[in-house]
Amino acid sequence: MRTATILVQCPDKKGIVAKVSDFLYTYQGNILEVDQHVDEEIGMFFMRASWDLDSFGLEKDLIAAAFQKEVADSLEMKFELHFNTQKPRMALFVSKLSHCLFDILSRYYSGQFDVEIPLVISNHLDLKKVVTAFRIPFYHLPIDKTNKAEVEKQQLDLLQKHKVDFVVLARYMQILSGDFIKEYPNKIINIHHSFLPAFVGAKPYHAAYERGVKIIGATAHYVTEELDAGPIIEQEVARVRHHNSPSDLVQIGQDVEKVVLSKAIKYHLERKVLAYRNKTVIFY
Amino acid sequence: MRTATILVQCPDKKGIVAKVSDFLYTYQGNILEVDQHVDEEIGMFFMRASWDLDSFGLEKDLIAAAFQKEVADSLEMKFELHFNTQKPRMALFVSKLSHCLFDILSRYYSGQFDVEIPLVISNHLDLKKVVTAFRIPFYHLPIDKTNKAEVEKQQLDLLQKHKVDFVVLARYMQILSGDFIKEYPNKIINIHHSFLPAFVGAKPYHAAYERGVKIIGATAHYVTEELDAGPIIEQEVARVRHHNSPSDLVQIGQDVEKVVLSKAIKYHLERKVLAYRNKTVIFY
Amino acid sequence: MRTATILVQCPDKKGIVAKVSDFLYTYQGNILEVDQHVDEEIGMFFMRASWDLDSFGLEKDLIAAAFQKEVADSLEMKFELHFNTQKPRMALFVSKLSHCLFDILSRYYSGQFDVEIPLVISNHLDLKKVVTAFRIPFYHLPIDKTNKAEVEKQQLDLLQKHKVDFVVLARYMQILSGDFIKEYPNKIINIHHSFLPAFVGAKPYHAAYERGVKIIGATAHYVTEELDAGPIIEQEVARVRHHNSPSDLVQIGQDVEKVVLSKAIKYHLERKVLAYRNKTVIFY
Amino acid sequence: MRTATILVQCPDKKGIVAKVSDFLYTYQGNILEVDQHVDEEIGMFFMRASWDLDSFGLEKDLIAAAFQKEVADSLEMKFELHFNTQKPRMALFVSKLSHCLFDILSRYYSGQFDVEIPLVISNHLDLKKVVTAFRIPFYHLPIDKTNKAEVEKQQLDLLQKHKVDFVVLARYMQILSGDFIKEYPNKIINIHHSFLPAFVGAKPYHAAYERGVKIIGATAHYVTEELDAGPIIEQEVARVRHHNSPSDLVQIGQDVEKVVLSKAIKYHLERKVLAYRNKTVIFY
Structure with missing residues (x-):
């Protein structure tokens, strides 16, 4: 299975998990793993999600730009996107x-x-x-x-x-x-x-x-x-x-x-x- | 802070994380912790989420029924709901x-x-x-x-x-x-x-x-x-x-x-x- | 069972184990435990031995003096003697x-x-x-x-x-x-x-x-x-x-x-x- | 340094440590390590000793026979003798x-x-x-x-x-x-x-x-x-x-x-x- 993995960090606020999972759901992404962490001492939010790329409704090369626009911009979010098709x-x-x-x-x-x-x-x-x-x-x-x-x-x-x-x-x-x-x-x-x-x-x-x-x-x-x-x-x-x-x-x-x-x-x-x-x- | 915690299990399918987090987001819930697991051997989905109850837009006593109707019913989901206001x-x-x-x-x-x-x-x-x-x-x-x-x-x-x-x-x-x-x-x-x-x-x-x-x-x-x-x-x-x-x-x-x-x-x-x-x- | 335990340390040289165990054997001591260690970096010898006091051929109060004279003096040895009959x-x-x-x-x-x-x-x-x-x-x-x-x-x-x-x-x-x-x-x-x-x-x-x-x-x-x-x-x-x-x-x-x-x-x-x-x- | 190691087991009785260490001392053996254990449930004694072979007063090939005669025979002892000069x-x-x-x-x-x-x-x-x-x-x-x-x-x-x-x-x-x-x-x-x-x-x-x-x-x-x-x-x-x-x-x-x-x-x-x-x- 081809999969994508995203790692994000941003200032903590309400609804981040929902926004990220909504993004994936909108494009028919089947979430395989999701983990999240809030560092309450400094008010930072961290998340990792991976999903099935085979059935995803967005071309691999378009995902980063779409995520930037639809999710990251409004949340001051930094993210990394990885695909298991590229061997490190x-x-x-x-x-x-x-x-x-x-x-x-x-x-x-x-x-x-x-x-x-x-x-x-x-x-x-x-x-x-x-x-x-x-x-x-x-x-x-x-x-x-x-x-x-x-x-x-x-x-x-x-x-x-x-x-x-x-x-x-x-x-x-x-x-x-x-x-x-x-x-x-x-x-x-x-x-x-x-x-x-x-x-x-x-x-x-x-x-x-x-x-x-x-x-x-x-x-x-x-x-x-x-x-x-x-x-x-x-x-x-x-x-x-x-x-x-x-x-x-x-x-x-x-x-x-x-x-x-x-x-x-x-x-x-x-x-x-x-x-x-x-x-x-x-x-x- | 008053918090609620939900534990769910159901057959795995697409979009469960999105549906649960949407439910919480709809009522202004600030998710404090979320964890999820899929047992791929048997196709079962498990999730735990906790959120801030103080700012939640749904009365404590109405949450279970709302969740049942809006989320659980369509997913054959079993769930437990707990509040930190009730000491076990x-x-x-x-x-x-x-x-x-x-x-x-x-x-x-x-x-x-x-x-x-x-x-x-x-x-x-x-x-x-x-x-x-x-x-x-x-x-x-x-x-x-x-x-x-x-x-x-x-x-x-x-x-x-x-x-x-x-x-x-x-x-x-x-x-x-x-x-x-x-x-x-x-x-x-x-x-x-x-x-x-x-x-x-x-x-x-x-x-x-x-x-x-x-x-x-x-x-x-x-x-x-x-x-x-x-x-x-x-x-x-x-x-x-x-x-x-x-x-x-x-x-x-x-x-x-x-x-x-x-x-x-x-x-x-x-x-x-x-x-x-x-x-x-x-x-x- | 009444037991005695001795802890010793001294500069390392040949025959220390033999001398200590001989001392105990001479007085019919049944050794219950013996452990020994040599720190080769600094040339020091350490030993711990415990034995059955009930059948020992030396009065409890005479052991320290006898051990001092028969063993410790010639080896520049420091030792501690303990009896399980005295609760710390x-x-x-x-x-x-x-x-x-x-x-x-x-x-x-x-x-x-x-x-x-x-x-x-x-x-x-x-x-x-x-x-x-x-x-x-x-x-x-x-x-x-x-x-x-x-x-x-x-x-x-x-x-x-x-x-x-x-x-x-x-x-x-x-x-x-x-x-x-x-x-x-x-x-x-x-x-x-x-x-x-x-x-x-x-x-x-x-x-x-x-x-x-x-x-x-x-x-x-x-x-x-x-x-x-x-x-x-x-x-x-x-x-x-x-x-x-x-x-x-x-x-x-x-x-x-x-x-x-x-x-x-x-x-x-x-x-x-x-x-x-x-x-x-x-x-x- | 050439060393010898002996592993012994025999029925437990008084004076075994003393007898083994005496044997080594008699031949000018410098004991490098000695460990001993008694299994009290079954009354068995176990010991391991290693010593410097370079200064030992007994030819390597004569040790086993001497130990058998001077120590093991009287104690119904089984033993193994190893030399670090023979690579396993x-x-x-x-x-x-x-x-x-x-x-x-x-x-x-x-x-x-x-x-x-x-x-x-x-x-x-x-x-x-x-x-x-x-x-x-x-x-x-x-x-x-x-x-x-x-x-x-x-x-x-x-x-x-x-x-x-x-x-x-x-x-x-x-x-x-x-x-x-x-x-x-x-x-x-x-x-x-x-x-x-x-x-x-x-x-x-x-x-x-x-x-x-x-x-x-x-x-x-x-x-x-x-x-x-x-x-x-x-x-x-x-x-x-x-x-x-x-x-x-x-x-x-x-x-x-x-x-x-x-x-x-x-x-x-x-x-x-x-x-x-x-x-x-x-x-x-």
Whole structure:
């Protein structure tokens, strides 16, 4: 079935649900899913609706304009419209660690992720063999203090050339510049290996070990300019004990990281995430 | 704020969300929450909506009839309508174990449960002091093989006299008859001390110990005639290890039981549960 | 069965397990439990052993001196010796919130905590009725900026008079002075309503809401002079979603707090906790 | 560091810990880890100890005989002795599903599993490419009703030829015969895609969906003749909701399966598992 999904946000007022569902009903749309949320602290309304496109009485390419005119204009509404007929294109940035990459490729292989992966970019060669075994182009772009701006330019060119929709930093150990991030707002997903906001920055497992915590975690978030401070998409934790060394924490944590990152990718792919004010609404 | 909540279920077809939200919009209803679910396996539609009653253009007592006529009739829809101005009345059935009772009374005391508790019924005297310390009437109705039908009659009379809306079996160790259950369909909540459907029946912790499971659990469900087989409302688990004796499991399990039961009560109180075909839809 | 439990820590070297178990074997001690841990980062050895006292060939009162001479002296070992014949005496400090208090009293009532509670101290009267219903003396000591030192003096006098072994701050909202804390090193257990080290200090649930985390938590720790920075005994978490308001987080969090605090109390009561270098070894 | 690990079980009596640790101490063994457990229901003692072999005063090949004579004989003790110098050899049996295979190979690739994988056996060709990309021999042995005994013979021959220590059924959808199982007692690890003992047998996710459970799970266990009834090594769960279809459950469950199976493999590899009476003692 061909389906459409709309994500909307606007100031809260009466009748928004009715107006949106009326719009769909008018054109014979069969609503498959609808979710709604009001943030009462700030008076904002959020909604996600998906419907059967096959029987819809409006051409796919006319929907956005019609919705803008008939619904969005009067409600100061921002919206995104997606169709399941266009497969999202995801770029992976990796470094040396393989666990997240394997997990993502495994889901790609088995069809769990409905996505294209036109390229993988890395500052190291370690994972080249793994990537090319999946017949995905691998670009090796070594990075250091002197060439960062230039390399980011090359990366952006590759992303554009490959028509990439969003980027996943699968334990890519470099910090992206503000200029890079601006090109993909709420479209770069990072996995941080701690339960944010605890242990921001480098070596979080060692910091967790030093503090003697009983639970460690991982956090998938959209990348913003402030390090490890962007909107959180997903978090998960694992229990640790006194006998776990720092390297145990690294290993236990990797199991959490890969699951959290893959969940965040899945939410993003299924158009279930709405970002606002450094937070996310996730209609799962 | 005075609010109304409606829970509906009907065969799935196009436009149901639009029709329900139109109804509310027509009478100036400000929708506070809306959730919807379609069970595609059986083609059933479920929805929950709540709205501000203060500004609603229809008298509280006229809503049901208007909704029936304007929406439900044409859709073969069943619905329940609730108002937050009427506090639900909950009866507790207990036996000797105190942990679930304490947890419920603690939430009642602190205002976390918006409920009246007009009475507690027990077949033992052990918990009388606890109950009366909260100024709740305690009825001691001992039960044995010979007097079960008669005692159930007394219990039902008490429930009616106290205008009880729903019953919670807080580790009440007796099996209710089919006749009793029929009086409160999907309105009797039981806590079973296992992760159903594993370990149905008596002594589940001992059975779990014998089987050597690494995780134990508890299950809150609506009571139906078949033992421990009613619609599941909530489940939770706890990890156990080889060094945990059967009595450790009992103790670890009690922490799970009380949390699961209180969550189920909360979902029920907040009108978030729709039961159908021995399952539940829970819009939390 | 009368049992003894010994907790030891010393610099790691060969043969410590053998020496300790030899000591017990020499006096016909039947070891019931033994656990051991080496922190390889700092070269420290930790051990916990418990044994049957009934058949032990050494008088209870002579054990400490014998162990000191025969084992500890040559190993620079520190140890604690406990007997299950002496019930620990626990003081509770509370303020206005009832959930942790109820949870503790519920376990006290049902015999799950093998402890004496000679008194409860509070700076408010709100919980007096609850406490006295359990026939526990309640001391109301209001505290403000002007009288803190004086009130702490009164508190310490009460603790001494009641021969209190350890103190539990069950959501007691006051910060204890360094002088107070020094009297009960690693013997004051606090529950902090966040997943430390995230959200130290006041209003952690509101901070968590602002940050948009997907998981909240609670932390039980021994109190040290630095706020919320003492050795962590236990932590637990709960999942939250975008639709949870700050007051939802408070409520969801309270379920976590009470379970975490009670677990920490239980570990402490069962002599399973060894504190060192701002961390804990917990032999559960 | 070269280390030795011993796993022992025997009827419980006084002084076993002392005798074992004395044995090690006598030969200058530096104990690295020691764990012990008494099952009081059946009066059995279990222990695991590992020590530094480099400084041990007994040749590696003489340890077993010395321990038998000096310790085990007098205590009716059964024991296993392992050295970290001999890498265990693990065979994988797979069918069509790739998630567990990828997870295992990912850990093998990154060095998280200290193991040799001399071969993978499958009744289908689907995963051949994946396996051979890791340079592991892949044997395709199609199986049907008519050739089962014969194929099992071939499988056993391959296992012997490749000196396999233990077998992992990574979603291998065939039931092994009792004759096969006898060759590898407590050395065949299976992953069952339910929270055993709930939903034994085929299609557990569909059964879970039908029953309306709120939590699903997976179980790793040693294979015994009775289907899905062998000693449980590890279990884990994931929360599901009413909107999850049977195929959602399959996908959510696969994340649990792969983590549970890999944990069980890790415990087995690290010699932390002692099986007895259809249960396991796991010293993690």
